[in-house]
Amino acid sequence: MSHRSFVWLCLLPLAVVTAAFFLLPMARLVVTGAGGPQGLAGYLAILTEPRYRATLINTVLLAAATTIVTLIVATIAGMFLQRHRFPGRAVLIAMLTFPLAFPGVVVGFMIILLAGRQGLIGDFSNRLFGEKLVFAYSIYGLFLGYLYFSIPRVILTIMAAVQKLDIGLEEAARSLGAGPWAVQRDVVLPALAPAFVASGAIAFATAMGAFGTAFTLATNIDVLPMLIYTEFTLAANFSISAALSVGLGIITWFILALARSFSGSAVAAAG
Amino acid sequence: MRDRLIFTSQLIFTLLVASFLVVPAILSISAGVTVNYFRGIQSGVTLQWVAQVWELYAGTILLSFVIAFATLALTLAVGVPAAYALHIRGGRMSRVVEEIITLPLAIPGLAIALALLLTYGDFGDFRRSWLFILVGHVIFTMPFMVRSVMAVFATIDIKTLDESAASLGASPWRRFRDVIVPNALPGILAGSLMVVTLSLGEFNLTWMLHTPLTKTLPIGLADSYASMRLEVASAYTLIFFVMIIPLLVAMQLFAEKEAKR
Numbered sequence: 422m423s424h425r426s427f428v429w430l431c432l433l434p435l436a437v438v439t440a441a442f443f444l445l446p447m448a449r450l451v452v453t454g455a456g457g458p459q460g461l462a463g464y465l466a467i468l469t470e471p472r473y474r475a476t477l478i479n480t481v482l483l484a485a486a487t488t489i490v491t492l493i494v495a496t497i498a499g500m501f502l503q504r505h506r507f508p509g510r511a512v513l514i515a516m517l518t519f520p521l522a523f524p525g526v527v528v529g530f531m532i533i534l535l536a537g538r539q540g541l542i543g544d545f546s547n548r549l550f551g552e553k554l555v556f557a558y559s560i561y562g563l564f565l566g567y568l569y570f571s572i573p574r575v576i577l578t579i580m581a582a583v584q585k586l587d588i589g590l591e592e593a594a595r596s597l598g599a600g601p602w603a604v605q606r607d608v609v610l611p612a613l614a615p616a617f618v619a620s621g622a623i624a625f626a627t628a629m630g631a632f633g634t635a636f637t638l639a640t641n642i643d644v645l646p647m648l649i650y651t652e653f654t655l656a657a658n659f660s661i662s663a664a665l666s667v668g669l670g671i672i673t674w675f676i677l678a679l680a681r682s683f684s685g686s687a688v689a690a691a692g
Numbered sequence: 693m694r695d696r697l698i699f700t701s702q703l704i705f706t707l708l709v710a711s712f713l714v715v716p717a718i719l720s721i722s723a724g725v726t727v728n729y730f731r732g733i734q735s736g737v738t739l740q741w742v743a744q745v746w747e748l749y750a751g752t753i754l755l756s757f758v759i760a761f762a763t764l765a766l767t768l769a770v771g772v773p774a775a776y777a778l779h780i781r782g783g784r785m786s787r788v789v790e791e792i793i794t795l796p797l798a799i800p801g802l803a804i805a806l807a808l809l810l811t812y813g814d815f816g817d818f819r820r821s822w823l824f825i826l827v828g829h830v831i832f833t834m835p836f837m838v839r840s841v842m843a844v845f846a847t848i849d850i851k852t853l854d855e856s857a858a859s860l861g862a863s864p865w866r867r868f869r870d871v872i873v874p875n876a877l878p879g880i881l882a883g884s885l886m887v888v889t890l891s892l893g894e895f896n897l898t899w900m901l902h903t904p905l906t907k908t909l910p911i912g913l914a915d916s917y918a919s920m921r922l923e924v925a926s927a928y929t930l931i932f933f934v935m936i937i938p939l940l941v942a943m944q945l946f947a948e949k950e951a952k953r
Contacts, residue, residue, distance in 0.1 A: 428781060438770055439792060439793055442830070443792075443796065443831050446810065450810060485810075497705055499704050502706065515711040518944075519713070521940060522893060522940040524921040525895055526711045526913050530925065531720065534719045572712075592843070631800070632801065632895070636814060649803075653900075659810065669800055670798075674795070
C-alpha cells in the first residue's frame with residue numbers, strides 16, 4: 422500500500438463518524454427548523470415572537486453579567502496569586518481550580534447547598550434576621566451557578582497570561598512616574614486583553630448554552646436552553662425547538678469564533 | 693504600609709472566592725455521611741446513605757464507566773490515526789476538517805442531542821441502547837483527542853521520523869505502530885484523561901439521549917437531586933467526587949510535567 426493511500430485510510434474512520442453522527446444530524450436539525458407551519462420564518466421566531474425574544478434577551482443579559490463578574494473576580498484573584506509567593510499559595514490555587522471537572526448538574530447542587538431551602542445562606546440569614554433567604558431556584562441562583570462554573574476556568578487563563586507579562590514594562594512605567602492605578606490601567610490590563618477576550622468568550626458561550634445547572638435548579642427559569650428543552654419534550658414542538666437550537670448554536674459558535682480570531686488561540690465552550 | 697494593605701485585601705478577596713467554591717463541596721461531602729443534615733453533624737456519622745446510593749444507583753455508575761471506556765476506545769481508534777493523517781497532509785483541507793470536528797465544542801450539547809434524536813430517534817433498537825449515548829460522547833470528546841495528539845506532532849519532527857523509517861523499508865502500518873504512536877504517547881495519554889473525565893461527567897447531551905434503562909451517573913445525580921433526600925443526593929455526589937477528582941489531579945500533574953519538559 423502506498424503512503425498516500427495509507428494516510429487517506431487513516432482519515433476515513435473520522436470522516437465516516439463525523440458525517441454520520443454530526444454533519445447529517447446537524448443538516449437534519451436545520452431542515453427541521455424550517456419545517457414548521459411558518460416554514461423558513463420559523464427561524465425568525467426567536468426574534469419576532471415576544472415570548473422567545475424575552476427569553477433570548479434574558480439569556481444574553483445573564484451571560485453578559487456572568488462574563489463581566491467572572492472576569493473581574495478572576496483577574497483580582499489570578500493576578501494576586503501569580504504575583505505573590507506566600508505559604509499556602511499552592512493550596513489556595515488547588516481550591517480555586519478543583520471544580521474544573523464538575524458537570525453543570527453538580528454545580529447546580531452546590532448552589533442548592535448554598536442558597537437552597539436547606540442552604541447555608543438561608544441558615545445564616547435566618548439566625549441573623551429571622552428570615553430565610555432562598556434564591557437558588559431563580560435566575561440569581563443560576564447566575565451564582567455560572568460564576569461557580571466559570572471562575573476556575575478564567576482564573577487559570579488569567580494566571581497564565583499574567584505569568585507571560587513583561588515586568589520590565591511596569592517598572593518602566595513606574596520609573597516614569599506612573600502611579601499604581603495608572604500602571605494597572607495603562608500597562609497591565611491592556612496587555613491582558615487577549616486573555617480577557619478568550620476566557621470571557623468561553624464564559625459567555627457556556628452561560629448561553631449550558632443546560633445542566635439550569636435543569637438542576639428549576640425547570641421554570643426563563644433561559645434559552647430550558648425553553649428549547651420544554652418546547653421539545655413537553656410541547657413536542659420539534660420545528661421550533663430545532664430552529665431555536667440552531668439559533669443558539671450560531672450565537673455561541675459566532676462568539677467563540679470572534680474571540681478566536683481576536684486572541685489567536687483555541688477557544689472552546691464546556692458544560 | 694500601603695502595599696501591606698493592598699496585599700491583605702487581595703488575600704481576603706481571594707480567600708472569599710476560594711471559600712465560595714470549596715464550602716458547598718465540603719457541605720456536600722459532610723451531608724453525605726451525616727445521619728440527619730437538618731440536625732447537623734451531631735446527629736452522627738454514617739455510611740448508610742452511601743450504601744443506599746449504591747443499592748439504588750450502582751447500575752448508573754457501572755454504565756458510566758462502560759460508556760467512558762468505550763468512548764475512549766473509539767476516540768483512540770478513530771482519533772489517533774486521523775490526527776496523524778491531518779498532520780502529515782497539512783494544508784487547507786486539514787484545517788477545514790479540524791474546524792468541523794471542533795464544532796461540537798462550540799455548539800451547545802442540547803442542539804447536538806436534538807439533531808441526533810431527530811435523525812436516529814426512529815431507529816428503535818439503536819435509540820434504546822446505550823450505544824446511542826456512546827455516539828454522542830464520541831462526537832463531543834473526539835476534538836480533545838485529535839487536538840491533543842496533533843499538539844504533540846507539532847512539537848516533534850514527525851515527518852522526518854516517518855520518512856527515515858520509510859527509507860529503512862518499513863511499511864506504512866509498521867511505521868504508524870512502531871514510530872508514530874510511541875512518539876505521540878504524551879498526547880494520547882493527555883487526550884485519554886480528558887476524554888474519560890468529560891465522558892464521566894457529560895450531562896447536556898446524555899440527558900436528551902438516555903432512556904429509563906440507560907441512565908448514566910450524571911443522569912442519576914440529576915434524578916437524586918430532584919427526588920431524593922439531601923443526604924442521599926450528597927452521598928451520590930460524594931461518590932462522583934471520589935471518581936472524578938483523581939482523574940483531575942492526574943490531568944494537572946500531567947500538564948505540569950509537560951510544561952517542565
